[in-house]
Amino acid sequence: xxxxxxxxxxxxxxxxxxxxxxxxxxxxxxxxxxxxxxxxxxxxxxxxxxxxxxxxxxxxxxxxxxxxxxxxxxxxxxxxxxxxxxxxxxxxxxxxxxxxxxxxxxxxxxxxxxxxxxxxxxxxxxxxxxxxxxxxxxxxxxxxxxxxxxxxxxxxxxxxxxxxxxxxxxxxxxxxxxxxxxxxxxxxxxxxxxxxxxxxxxxxxxxxxxxxxxxxxxxxxxxxxxxxxxxxxxxxxxxxxxxxxxxx
Numbered sequence: 001x002x003x004x005x006x007x008x009x010x011x012x013x014x015x016x017x018x019x020x021x022x023x024x025x026x027x028x029x030x031x032x033x034x035x036x037x038x039x040x041x042x043x044x045x046x047x048x049x050x051x052x053x054x055x056x057x058x059x060x061x062x063x064x065x066x067x068x069x070x071x072x073x074x075x076x077x078x079x080x081x082x083x084x085x086x087x088x089x090x091x092x093x094x095x096x097x098x099x100x101x102x103x104x105x106x107x108x109x110x111x112x113x114x115x116x117x118x119x120x121x122x123x124x125x126x127x128x129x130x131x132x133x134x135x136x137x138x139x140x141x142x143x144x145x146x147x148x149x150x151x152x153x154x155x156x157x158x159x160x161x162x163x164x165x166x167x168x169x170x171x172x173x174x175x176x177x178x179x180x181x182x183x184x185x186x187x188x189x190x191x192x193x194x195x196x197x198x199x200x201x202x203x204x205x206x207x208x209x210x211x212x213x214x215x216x217x218x219x220x221x222x223x224x225x226x227x228x229x230x231x232x233x234x235x236x237x238x239x240x241x242x243x244x245x246x247x248x
Contacts, residue, residue, distance in 0.1 A: 001031070001034055001035060001036055002069065003062055003065050003066050003069060004028075004036050004038070004062070006065060006068070006069045007061070007062070007065045010068075011065065011068075014061060014065075015061070018054075018057055018058060018061055021057070022053060022054035022057055022058075023042065023043070023044075023054075024040050024041060024042050024051065024054045025040070025041040025042075025043075026038055026039070026040055026041075026058070027039045027041065030165050030166065031165075032164060032165055035161070035165070037165050037166070038058070040054055040055065040058070042054075055138070056138070059138070134153075134154050134155045134158055135152070135154060135170060135171055136154055136155065136158035136159065136162060136170060137155060137158050139155070141153060141154065141155050142155045142156070142157070143155060143156040143157070144156070145159050145160075147159070147169050147174075147176065148176075149169075149174055149176065150169050150171070150172050150174045152169055152170075152171040152172065154170070163176065182220075182222040182223055183214070184214055184215075184217050184220075186214075186215055186217065187212065187213065187214040187215075188212070188213045188214075189210060189211070189212055189213075190210070190211040190213065191208065191209070191210050191211075192208075192209045192211075193206055193207070193208055193209065193241055194206060194207050194209060195207075195241075197209075197238075199238060199239075199240050201240075202240035202242060202245075205240045205241045205242045205245070206240075206241040207238055207239070207240060207241055208238070208239040208240070208241050208245055208246070209236065209237075209238060210236070210237040210238075210239065211234065211235070211236050211237075212233075212234065212235040212236075212237070213232075213234050214232055214233050214234070215232045216229065216230065216231050216232040217229070217230060217232075218230070
């Protein structure tokens with residue numbers, strides 16, 4: 001965090017030049033107590049790995065900024081804040097449906113083996129075999145950990161940190177963990193079918209009718225305003241009774 005904050009406050013021109021040269025936008029997409037998650041966007045569709053030059057350039061700039069920060073903080077401990085920069089590979093399909101290529105990078109400080117690996121791998125990443133390369137730190141995989149559902153492999157320390165930020169595979173986005181919503185427990189969802197009700201564009205199919213019923217109640221601890229009453233509501237959704245509609 002301190003490296004990114006220092007870069008944006010003390011050297012915004014360097015960051016602007018990097019964005020202009022690589023034709024990417026960089027946004028803070030999330031954070032923990034010691035790292036930011038940086039998301040890289042390209043306005044144009046890119047092939048798989050198309051954001052790699054931009055990620056490498058950003059990684060080099062962060063390393064340079066860390067050195068400048070250490071020089072200015074000569075009174076601080078010199079070995080307690082190695083830079084950890086994790087680059088998350090975009091999905092294998094290249095750009096998402098919106099036409100933008102994207103990648104993510106976590107920048108922060110941590111005195112861990114992952115931080116050391118990220119720091120030492122920067123100069124040699126181009127010579128490594130792709131299958132032995134960690135998609136997060138771009139270094140050679142250390143203590144390989146393979147995700148159970150999608151079989152993507154990473155450094156154990158890198159994927160542990162990534163999953164602390166978001167419980168999903170950095171490569172394909174497959175979710176790992178339990179999804180817990182905050183809908184009231186007394187809500188109901190009623191599903192029925194009407195073969196005589198035809199939706200535009202799906203006249204050869206019937207209709208699936210989904211009715212959501214939520215009676216009035218009091219917000220719980222998982223809601224924005226615990227203890228405050230909320231009114232009841234009813235909503236109805238219509239889906240074509242076709243394979244796509246049933247999948248939804």
